[in-house]
Amino acid sequence: MHFSIDRKYFYDKLSIVSRAISVFSPLPALSGICIDLKDDSMTLTGSDSNISIRTVIVPGELNNLDIEEEGSIIIDSKYLLEIVRKLDCKNIEIEVIDYSLVRISSDNGQFNLNGIRSNEYPDIDFTQPNHHFVLKATDLKSIVSQTAFACSDKDQRPVLMGVNFNSQGNMLYCSGTDSYRLARKTIELGSSQDFNITIPSKSLTEVVRSVSDDDTIDIFADSKKAQFVFDKTIIQTRLIDGTFPDVQRIIPTSCVSKMLVDSYEIAGTIDRTNFIRNDKVHLIKLECTPQETHVKTYSSEIGNSDEVLTKCEYEGEEISLTCNGTYMLDAIKALGCEKVLIEFSGFMKPIKVSNPEDASVLMILVPIRSYD
CATH class of the missing domain: 3.10.150.10 (DNA Polymerase III, subunit A, domain 2)
Structure with a gap:
């Protein structure tokens, strides 16, 4: 050679x-x-x-x-x-x-x-699977950046370590969850498809690192593997076995109150209190009324904080909920928008976080019961 x-x-x-x-x-x-x-x-x-x-x-x-x-x-x-x-x-x-x-x-x-x-060198089977659809590189990067962060990094339930690609007709629903939060991105496909696969989040991260924004990616999939084909390159990954949970049932269909808030303000408020933790978990308490909204934290070992959100529009009934501040911050960053819409479906019920100008992506957080 x-x-x-x-x-x-x-x-x-x-x-x-x-x-x-x-x-x-x-x-x-x-x-x-x-x-x-x-x-x-x-x-x-x-x-x-x-x-x-x-x-x-x-x-x-x-x-x-x-x-x-x-x-x-x-x-x-x-x-x-x-x-x-x-x-x-x-x-x-x-x-x-x-x-x-x-x-x-x-x-x-x-x-x-x-x-x-x-x-x-072992013999690797690169034969193409039967299901085929096409995505722009920018769409795939959006899917991964807005869903993969919510996947689990623990292998107790391997199926949660990947992003679920569920095609129904010409709509592709991409979901990542660790059972405490959910991130979902919806993409419209050019043709009708019918498949339900879970791709490891690590594999998807390597794919998006390898493609350019102007690439068009041919994706082939079956029940065992998926291939991403672009620019004379094939990235092939095994799929995760197991049934992905039915995440549709935890997405709230109505709300009792909602809050439109400046994403930079709430992200900064949460980030500033990141050091106040209970058993290494960053918990924040949202106390919301039509008059004002407080973001509070408390730790018996470290101290507490209390900040009022000034760029906030709140409507609906009063509510007080505790959630994981790290998860809320991850969701806000993944949305990447100027204003964030937070919808409350009731006490101890899932919180919906979304971009009011983009219905294709949503985040769900599960509240945590607090005794303070």
């Missing part, structure tokens, strides 16, 4: 593929990037068995790829990325000598790395 390529272009592609590689892989071959060189293209593959990424590079003006000899090799991703990133040259040359010894050359010198023969 022998080729030369533009260093920066090669590094960008290696960076995408390396996102699938785990440093804790028990299989040595999966700690590396598999480079497969044909006479008309180069294929880079990285995997940790749960998520796999494959990208194809064909010779062109942007990459200056010059293929001199076919072949394949596995190179440790950490060392390969480090060398390619730090070399000070325009083009680099990579050649396999003596079966598994890899020589990486630049204008000023060379590195010799021990590689692994490609036949030790």
